[in-house]
Amino acid sequence: MTKGDFKKLFDEHFEQVRSYLFFRSGDTELATDIAQETFLKIWEKQHFIDETRVKGLLFKIANDLFASYYRKEKRSFEFFKHYKPEEKSSTPEEALVFTQMKENYNQALERMPEKQRTVFLMSRVDQLTYNEIAEMVGVSVKAVEKRMKLALNFLRTSLRVNE
Amino acid sequence: MNDKKLHNDPLAGFEKDLFGKGKIKWEKSKADVWDELQRKIDDKPAYVIPKHQNWIQWAAAAVALIILGVGGVFSYYQTTIECQPGEHRVAELPDGSTVEMNAASKLVYYPLKWSLQRKLKFEGEGFFNVEKGSPFTVHSVNGTTRVLGTSFNIYARNENYRVTCLTGKVQVTAPNDEKVILLPQNHVELEEGKLVVTKMFKTEKAISWKQNYFFFAGRPLKEVIDEIERQYAVTIKLDPQLNNRNFGSNFSKQYSIEDVLDFVCKPMNLKFEKQANNVYIVTDES
Numbered sequence: 001m002t003k004g005d006f007k008k009l010f011d012e013h014f015e016q017v018r019s020y021l022f023f024r025s026g027d028t029e030l031a032t033d034i035a036q037e038t039f040l041k042i043w044e045k046q047h048f049i050d051e052t053r054v055k056g057l058l059f060k061i062a063n064d065l066f067a068s069y070y071r072k073e074k075r076s077f078e079f080f081k082h083y084k085p086e087e088k089s090s091t092p093e094e095a096l097v098f099t100q101m102k103e104n105y106n107q108a109l110e111r112m113p114e115k116q117r118t119v120f121l122m123s124r125v126d127q128l129t130y131n132e133i134a135e136m137v138g139v140s141v142k143a144v145e146k147r148m149k150l151a152l153n154f155l156r157t158s159l160r161v162n163e
Numbered sequence: 164m165n166d167k168k169l170h171n172d173p174l175a176g177f178e179k180d181l182f183g184k185g186k187i188k189w190e191k192s193k194a195d196v197w198d199e200l201q202r203k204i205d206d207k208p209a210y211v212i213p214k215h216q217n218w219i220q221w222a223a224a225a226v227a228l229i230i231l232g233v234g235g236v237f238s239y240y241q242t243t244i245e246c247q248p249g250e251h252r253v254a255e256l257p258d259g260s261t262v263e264m265n266a267a268s269k270l271v272y273y274p275l276k277w278s279l280q281r282k283l284k285f286e287g288e289g290f291f292n293v294e295k296g297s298p299f300t301v302h303s304v305n306g307t308t309r310v311l312g313t314s315f316n317i318y319a320r321n322e323n324y325r326v327t328c329l330t331g332k333v334q335v336t337a338p339n340d341e342k343v344i345l346l347p348q349n350h351v352e353l354e355e356g357k358l359v360v361t362k363m364f365k366t367e368k369a370i371s372w373k374q375n376y377f378f379f380a381g382r383p384l385k386e387v388i389d390e391i392e393r394q395y396a397v398t399i400k401l402d403p404q405l406n407n408r409n410f411g412s413n414f415s416k417q418y419s420i421e422d423v424l425d426f427v428c429k430p431m432n433l434k435f436e437k438q439a440n441n442v443y444i445v446t447d448e449s
Contacts, residue, residue, distance in 0.1 A: 007197070010388060014197075028187065028188065028189055029190055032196060036196050082188050084188055085181045086180070088180070100179075105181060125183065154425045
């Protein structure tokens with residue numbers, strides 16, 4: 001792998017890897033650090049790498065790093081602290097409702113199980129297909145569908161209660 | 164509730180507004196991360212490994228193993244020559260040096276390493292005739308003898324260690340690292356851990372065992388009886404009270420075992436009895 005190839009790999013996948021880590025951890029700095037380390041590992045081990053399967057490998061390394069360093073830490077998941085939605089409200093009422101909704105979603109996401117949340121955010125924020133998600137997370141498409149369904153149910157239930 | 168319904172839910176509208184068009188606020192831009200990464204990469208250059216790397220690695224590993232194996236064989240392959248009670252034999256070493264071994268003696272050497280290191284282990288009694296060459300070392304439990312090329316006799320049995328030099332120069336080292344150098348006709352004996360050198364005028368007595376003559380001058384009776392046991396391959400039970408009684412005489416193997424016991428016992432007022440085939444008991448007559 002030349003440096004050029006590596007740069008291409010980085011350009012293609014860095015954002016996905018990083019936001020995936022953010023969806024899991026809710027921590028942007030941590031996600032950036034692990035994503036960077038993931039690419040460093042790929043570079044160091046490049047002669048063992050089959051380039052056709054490098055994407056799966058990237059996520060596997062990211063998962064392993066995440067698991068070994070950070071999984072046991074308990075973190076609060078404040079999604080909207082790091083994520084800025086596009087605001088298009090025109091009236092103060094609309095703006096108020098929007099802020100309220102944001103707050104509700106934030107609470108719901110914080111309570112949502114990590115696996116469901118990750119899949120949900122990958123689908124909604126990064127707008128990835130279930131196939132892509134399955135490949136990255138390393139589970140079957142069926143499992144992604146199931147997690148999505150559970151995540152949506154979870155959201156509906158908790159948001160209704162909050163209304 | 165199925166997925167279809169979920170997506171028609173009014174909440175889905177908010178979801179669309181909330182997610183999908185927004186931005187995650189990263190502390191570091193992608194370009195910043197790339198710059199950092201590049202710096203780290205330059206610190207740790209990836210090993211660019213040629214295509215044949217694997218092949219070479221394996222070959223190197225194989226060669227190393229073979230060398231270790233051959234080295235191991237060279238270092239540890241040993242030959243043992245043992246001389247049973249009742250027999251004498253001559254051991255010839257790879258360089259032409261010879262060891263005439265007295266009964267019940269054992270010699271171990273490393274034939275493959277011999278040309279590099281003339282070193283052997285020896286217990287018992289033997290007359291060494293060493294060809295000139297590199298240092299020749301004989302290790303026994305109670306001492307080490309080192310020579311260049313000479314002839315000498317070693318007696319290394321139980322706690323005893325005696326060396327007699329016949330020709331050339333011989334260096335003897337005791338277990339406590341005390342060293343002496345023997346010239347011809349010198350004799351050294353380990354007494355209570357110390358090396359005691361004496362001049363021996365008739366060195367042939369020290370090696371008379373080669374001709375089946377056995378000389379004893381002021382030796383404990385036990386040692387004499389042990390020698391008889393070895394030469395005739397018999398068992399002799401000696402009353403332990405008699406172990407350290409001094410004895411000075413000689414015997415020749417041309418006589419039968421009973422004649423020899425007679426020679427030994429008579430002058431000392433001892434008697435011996437045959438208990439079974441090849442088993443004798445020696446006691447005080449009184």
